[in-house]
Amino acid sequence: MSRVLVLNVGSSSVKYSVFDGDDRLDTGLTERVTDHAAAIRALAAHFEDPALTAIGHRVVHGGTRFSAPTLIDGTVEAAIRDLIPLAPLHNPANLAGIEVARALRPDLPQVAVFDTAFHRTIPEAAATYAIDAAVAAEHGIRRYGFHGTSHRYVSRRTAALLGWPFAELNTIVLHLGNGASATAVRGGVSVDTSMGLSPLEGLVMGTRPGDLDPAIPGHLHRAGLTPDEVEELLNRRSGLFGLAGISDMRDLLASPAPEAALAFDVYCHRIRKYVGAYHAVLGRLDAIAFTAGVGENSAVVRAAVLAGLEPLGIEIDAALNEVPSRQARIISPAGARIAVCVVPTDEELEIAAQTRSVLTA
Numbered sequence: 001m002s003r004v005l006v007l008n009v010g011s012s013s014v015k016y017s018v019f020d021g022d023d024r025l026d027t028g029l030t031e032r033v034t035d036h037a038a039a040i041r042a043l044a045a046h047f048e049d050p051a052l053t054a055i056g057h058r059v060v061h062g063g064t065r066f067s068a069p070t071l072i073d074g075t076v077e078a079a080i081r082d083l084i085p086l087a088p089l090h091n092p093a094n095l096a097g098i099e100v101a102r103a104l105r106p107d108l109p110q111v112a113v114f115d116t117a118f119h120r121t122i123p124e125a126a127a128t129y130a131i132d133a134a135v136a137a138e139h140g141i142r143r144y145g146f147h148g149t150s151h152r153y154v155s156r157r158t159a160a161l162l163g164w165p166f167a168e169l170n171t172i173v174l175h176l177g178n179g180a181s182a183t184a185v186r187g188g189v190s191v192d193t194s195m196g197l198s199p200l201e202g203l204v205m206g207t208r209p210g211d212l213d214p215a216i217p218g219h220l221h222r223a224g225l226t227p228d229e230v231e232e233l234l235n236r237r238s239g240l241f242g243l244a245g246i247s248d249m250r251d252l253l254a255s256p257a258p259e260a261a262l263a264f265d266v267y268c269h270r271i272r273k274y275v276g277a278y279h280a281v282l283g284r285l286d287a288i289a290f291t292a293g294v295g296e297n298s299a300v301v302r303a304a305v306l307a308g309l310e311p312l313g314i315e316i317d318a319a320l321n322e323v324p325s326r327q328a329r330i331i332s333p334a335g336a337r338i339a340v341c342v343v344p345t346d347e348e349l350e351i352a353a354q355t356r357s358v359l360t361a
């Protein structure tokens, strides 16, 4: 039996799990992380297990080069490093995880599982930005999409929950964590997603704005901010934090400040827009799945996002929505045309399976 340690280093959290096959032997979560390298080093004891056979890593940006899980060597590590400008909150932290793992267990194979991989199926019409085609080609400017490991896992779990073949179900997955993204999944395949070249586009997040008028960065630059200051503003001082000074949804919901109420409204309005857009992209919509920290735990957010969408066939049962549970579950009324579900993501389980698939291939 192969034993795999998985590291999932996100923008605000570090998660690890140890699996024997699909059995989770151990798991842990550090939240509200600012120093990722220190949070990873604190896990050193978990790397020492002599029964480990591999280490699997979540890596956020894989560019066009990686569409499958990949055994990490110096060349792969350099490629992940080259993509840092496109994922400045994530790829450095993912590399820190790889470096700590290599230092502690040079004897073990390490595998990278990329957030971008699931989205390599997005059609050109959705992946192409309407700018000068030669400039876009020269600079690799296209929609890559992120959280793909989660969108893949959750869309498959949603099909299992509903008893539908994965290859026939059309789903909108709303991954609402510190980073957040929406994906339209048609028959098991990602056909559009809200994050783009980088994990900045789309939904409002803890510290990132999501969609913006593209004039804004240039306007701020001409007003005196350096390009690095604009990047910093957009990655770390926007989103819920920019609007209300609070990036964590639990704290935002507990705040009585009017800025917090506005931030909540902006956050939910943006998600609603994407639900409508992806309903149109899919044509026939069968299911909406809420996942990740906010999506799994906040009944208030789920209710606000979908309120008033009954004319689209989208409805939540208020009592079912409020039931606290860690299980995948349906929260739409019995007989609803579109199933609304809460489906806990498990990026670590998916990364462990993909890690094993590389080593047994």
Ligand SMILES: Nc1ncnc2c1ncn2[C@@H]1O[C@H](COP(=O)(O)OP(=O)(O)O)[C@@H](O)[C@H]1O
Pocket: 010, 011, 012, 013, 176, 177, 178, 179, 206, 247, 248, 249, 250, 251, 253, 292, 293, 294, 297, 298
């Ligand atoms: N009970 C809850 N109610 C509302 N939000 C929650 C709850 N539990 C966690 N969250 C939110 O989930 C977000 C973190 O989600 P998570 O998926 O763990 O993040 P990451 O993007 O770092 O992986 C935070 O904004 C946190 O406040």
Ligand SMILES: CC(=O)OP(=O)(O)O
Pocket: 009, 010, 011, 012, 060, 090, 115, 146, 147, 177, 178, 179, 180, 199
């Ligand atoms: C891609 C991304 O935003 O990831 P996270 O939600 O972990 O920050």
Ligand SMILES: [Mg+2]
Pocket: 010, 177, 178, 292
């Ligand atoms: Mg996450």
